[in-house]
Amino acid sequence: KRWAAKDSMGQKMISFVQDLQVVGPKTFKIVLKEPTGLVLSALGKPSSNVPFMMPKRVAEIDPSTQISDFTGSGPFVFRKEEWKPGDKAVYVKFPQYKPRSEAPSGLAGGKVARVDRVEWRAIPDHQTAINALLAGEIDFVEAPPHDLYPVLKADSNVRLVTLNPLGNQYTFRYNTLHKPFDNPKVRQAVMWAFNQEDFLKAVIGDRQYYKVCQSLFPCGTPLESRKGFDAGFLVESNVAKARALLQEAGYDGTPIVLMHSTDLAVLTNLAPVAKSLLERAGFKVDMQSMDWQTLVSRRAKKDSPAAGGWHAFLTSWVSADILNPVMAGFLNSACDRAMFGWPCDQEMETLRDQFARETDPAKQKTIAEAVQVRLVQYPTHIPLGHWYSAVAVRKNVTGMIEAPVTAFWNIEIKK
Template sequence: MRLRSIAAALVAALLAACPTLAQTKTVRAVMHSDIKILDPIWTTANIVRNHGYMVWDTLFAMDEKLQVQPQMVDHWELSPDRLIYTFTLRDGLKWHDGLPVTSEDCIASLRRWGAKDFTGQKLLSFVSALEAVNDKTFRMVLTEPYGLVLDSLAKPGASVPFMMPKRIADTDPGTQITEIVGSGPFIFKKDEWKPGEKIVYVRNPDYKPRAEPPSGLAGGKVVKVDRVEWLAIPDHMTAVNALLAGEIDYIEAPPHDLLPLLKADRSVTVKVYNTIGAQYDFRWNWLQPPFDNPKIRRAALYAFTSKEFLEGVVGDPAYYRVCKAMFVCGTPLESTAGTEGLLDANFARSKELLKEAGYDGTPVVLLHTTDINVLTNAGPIAKSLLERGGFKVEMVPLDFQSIVSRRLRKGPPSEGGWSGFMTAWLSIDMMNPLTNTMVNASCDKAAFGWPCDQKVEQLRDAFARAPDLDSRRKIAADLQARALEVGTHVPLGQYTLPTATRGLTDIVTAPIPVFWNIDKP
């Protein structure tokens, strides 16, 4: 109750602190997490990606049907030999400081993104040159034909290839940027940012939307409100009460168990806008015991179960889908390859493999996210399944931002490292082997967990070169089977999260929450 009282007082204080905003059209939203990091290239955290779409723009974007559309690009051309892409920017693109967007800005942005993001790394491995033709036109020259150029540039999930001014994009990708200047539909108000309380965006008066209607992350980004505030309210019940009382307008991801309360109020709209949903995954650390042993990773794959996990974490079958496919059920690359016998809570087989592997009881140090509702139940259920499979588990409760930092540590748990953690990725990020961060097995270049397998990487390269969907399907199935064999991660099914709003109209159906086109009559 004390936490709820503090959160309620925070809502009142935040609203009372801005009496001059009464005549502005302001959307007050509670997102799934507070935001402390502002660089969407430095981290893959979803909340930072969401922040990125407020401030920056992209060369291409995916529409509601997951088709690639030009965004900052006006038109593009591909040479007959399929080796040279020429991109021309739209007229009127400006940075928030008033300077024009140039080709050099875009080239620097692609290089920084491509040094950090795994899809970008793969794309740039096929690129021999990025060169400016003039201020508005630049070329991408390939070493060989690569059919996923536009798909890569339209990548909607973290890390997104956001375009930044050259002086900012020249920042080392391993160092966080400090200047938040984009060309997107909203301007970040640094002077009003209070980590742990709120982050504020205002309408960019110089933004030139595309002429097309909004569709997914593409089309015209028309801003109809003056101001958007993301309020940090960690107590879900307090946030729900604030929405019911009309003190806030938007809750990105209310817990499933509170949905009946929201649905009972006719002034509240509860709707799924990210219809493709998200995927739960368990990630382990290949560098440290016990999961440095492949047979022990295999044991965990027998202990886990998508069905029991989703029943416990989500509860309502209307909002989850039992699925073993790494590349997401309901998509062109859905497959059951390599899944036979796995993810079915076969605890006896898990214990047999642990015995064969000589498991000595080394505890799984499980990082547990405490402040994001889709993950708060995930850690305890993962712990229970692993323990029933014969593992010893020590759960370490942490807020998400602490986990973002700690998961980068490669050392043993005794030195601040980790063994495993539960995470969730947008399904749109997991739909193919190049955007699926968890299946990357490029050793030190892979994401936190650092899986290392040459055959997985050979199959990912083959996928990148595949000329058509049929061949990509076959390669993706082979890749899934190999990734499960070596254990890059554990896919644990899919879920959707409805958003709750009050008094808002024209919300765009998109895989991430966007605030352009929203109106507040």
């Protein structure tokens, strides 16, 4: 219930639930009001807002209150006494944990802790982190900047490994509460002003690690489609079309407050590209720089941009989190119950409900295409292409698992 109150897919799934029943110490029963194909995919979702198993005392905490007890059900124990926020987090092997007998498979199967201790260290300077890896002072760098890949490839004691083959999707998010983005035509103008290549080149650079994708849902997955997207849409900027839409909408020159994250390498260059493309289309832009934590706090505010709120920001989604209309959080258009940005569109919600009720994959695809068409009419966000990253590890580190997020079970360090 705690998870379902906050997660887009959980909200939709719980609306189909008539009752949740405790059957025994290890079993619960979900009774549905009507058929839906959401239950397994919702409970098994792998990344943002996962329905983790928690002790009863923690699960019953108000969903709007951040937890302070991190007890879970996995093969490692969080050492809260060693936690230094912004510096270090420590996990140690849980000797009483009993893994399943199967081999690990993504985030399923047996989770065997093969190391006694895992230390996460925050090293803000990327070159310092890479130097520590090359010197053997650390074993693993989760997200090395793409421009340092050549340095890593040149060292015989280090290797680059891609663990998330689905990759990630860059995204531009509007705040639909405030002028001018309360007007769908103004939001459409942004879509026509943008092209994915400029964003991907600015941040990733190497074509081996990015892909232009003219689809709302990730390319290479069942719901990939170009339905509703014109030939050059998101591939080439159409400044004339963007300017025409702004004129039609009566845009009055209100500056767009664009939040710019400065401390995450995979996001830093996105906002300056957006600013340039927006200004070319006729927008005025007030780009305000801040660290990611400040941005995260600020994006939750519904205040007007002039009073400390915002108009837009850019972020990235793990592709595994946006595979369908219900799972993709930024498509939630349930007004106050939607994610920050708060789109409010009954037509989109009706389509998402239809998708949730449908169990035939072919019919689901048709509904997903209708969602994509609606996105162009009532934009909630803009997909800005796929990018892929590699982890950098010492060559004596083995057993890493392909998954949408980094897992530390099954990893071994060979002496």
